[in-house]
Amino acid sequence: MAGDIPLRVLGDTGISVPAVGMGCWAIGGPDHNLGMPMGWSTADDAESAAGLERAHALGARLFDTADVYGHGHSERLIGQLVAQVPRADLVLTSKVGYFRGTAPHGFDPGHMRRQLEQSLENLRTDHLDIYFLHHSDFGPYDRWLRGAADTMRALRDEGLIRAIGMRGPHRFAPQRRAGGTAAREDKSATFRRVFDVVEPQILAVRDNLLTPSARSAPIISFAEQHGCGILLNKTLGQGLLVGVNDPAHPRVLGPGDHRSRKRWFTPAAGVVIGEGLARLRAIVGPDRADLVRVALWSGLLRSENAAVLVGFTRAAQVEMNLTCLGEPPPIDVIDAARAVMADVQRRLDNTGEVFLDERPPMSAVAPPVGATAPNP
Template sequence: MTTPHTDEHADRPLIPTRQLGATGITAPAVGIGCWAIGGPDSNLGMPMGWSTGDDDARSLSGLEAAWQHGARLYDTADVYGHGRSERLVGRLVAQVPRHEIVLGSKVGYFAGTAEHGFEPRHMRRQLEQSLDNLRTDHLDIYAFHHPNFGVDDRWLHPALEAMRTFRDEGLINAIGMRGPHRFALDRLSTGPDQRGDKVARFRALFDIVQPDILAIRDNLLTPASRSEGVFSFADEHNVGVLISKPLGQGLLTGTYRSDVQRVFGDGDHRLRKRWFQPDAIQIINAGLDRVRALIGPRSEDLIRVALWGCLNRSPNAVVLVGFTTPDQVQMNISSLGRRPDAAEIAAARDIMAEVQTRLDAAGETVLTTPTPSSLAE
């Protein structure tokens, strides 16, 4: 990659800059989610990677393309490919000025031989490994990856003390946590009527952790009732927001076809997600056709309204867009283009809210895989 940190790319899209709450961290509003480039993998006895992200040379080219197109925030986790994603991002870090790149990683979903993923000594070992993988001496954002701190929250206060110590030592700048989120095993092993109120759980943890950054899932399929409150909450507390899954892991780009059964390899989380089955894709694509009639026929038009629909949620938010190929990176960033007006975004959300309702209704009768999708949670 030649002089990737220069601003000589006159044809690259102008990405608005966002400040992440009170952290002082600023970044272009489109960041890069680096889960998929961890490749196929499993954790907690289930597939949790991406079988289509198994080409390291292609992944590195995508990271470099993102930089060249103006992306500066890169979000990963220790469990994404069990270090593979972090090491790839580290290869980019070695090529660019460290002060120009915003690096975030997460801890907790991989426990290794520790008693729990949030056992403090394990957290320190994982942080040190993440720093080595990312070729840096500090992280801008380090986040609790899930809200399960053991029986009776045994590890909550020790883990929080560890995080604050890392910050005091200059190893991290900002502490992050998830918005309303269920631990992966809870979604698999506990019935919907027995899972408890995840919003109440989030509020209780927020009061204790007092994070600098929230990671919130949001896209056009997310019901307003599930998201608007948490964005307002973040703004009220001047907390930065990283929005994940803005394109529904590709389902909102119109590139999935209902007449073709997509084949996912071992270690791909989509194997257990019902929304990636042909019957669900048919329902989603019917909604996308209605959105296209309003905003334009191309995938770029769908991506534009999807990204701006998320960016409009909060002035303190950056969207994280994942990828497995450099072409996806270029399309996602270049599609940002003209900001849709509020009416276009509202209409697209209304249409896809109907799609969400149809997907929920079809979940027990039409769709065939056993576990629910988490794209809208």
């Protein structure tokens, strides 16, 4: 136990973590790539630092980031915490691939090494516990796939990383932005092809109450069959599952906030989700902590090899997310919660707009030369 948070072992890696880890995308702050907002305008460095310290005090030990979250800003904030606590207390993960700088590709082997060196410097450590390939676009005919896989194994052999990670089936951000079916290679086929070459030990999988079980259950089962640990991300739906998108009190999102290009953060989607949350509160309880608890356990009960990641921008959010877990709700409550939010998902999908997808960028902001975009 770390505080009141149960421990999970991530598959065959033997890496043990408290079951709730900290997702550190949001603390990277506002950012742009590929002419799109890709960060969080609501972040504040003082609150982020306080949140990281509070998380450690409450028993969190897993901190998940990426080189492109604020273009290193998230890593540097975590590095301040790393400098204050024993490194052995922490499980640090980062990702590579979305920022390519002047390299020919984000998965160019030399670039990957340079990015890891920068991440280690930012995080004030000599190794990462898990290093993720951040997406599955390896260029035409997978030109960069074999080299990326070989580089990851070399980094592991050299002790610079402990385990190799990759994402579950997903769409590369530029493909999502382009829209249409022509650019959408089958996600599952791409995933399996990459998996067989990379041979990852950890899979990052999007899963929350708004994710249809038919989408997440197969990949979680696949991970278990292959001895992979699982990190479930977006567990709180980036705040949607705790009511942050309230049409009656709309948030003003500043430049560089990815939510400004997401249809599920529109007022219309907020009405649909809000109606579902009202039904959910009738089942699990009236408080925000009740919503957080059922959302976290919905993920944790997917697999004993899984930990969940929760994002934050304020220490108060950290406090709630790490203190409300308690014992698992009865399975009939979990099932009822999933059914309610599955109905919300269907309603969103059946409206005139497809809320749970991308929309064209609201403004064109020139990206840094050679930059590529993180996939939220």
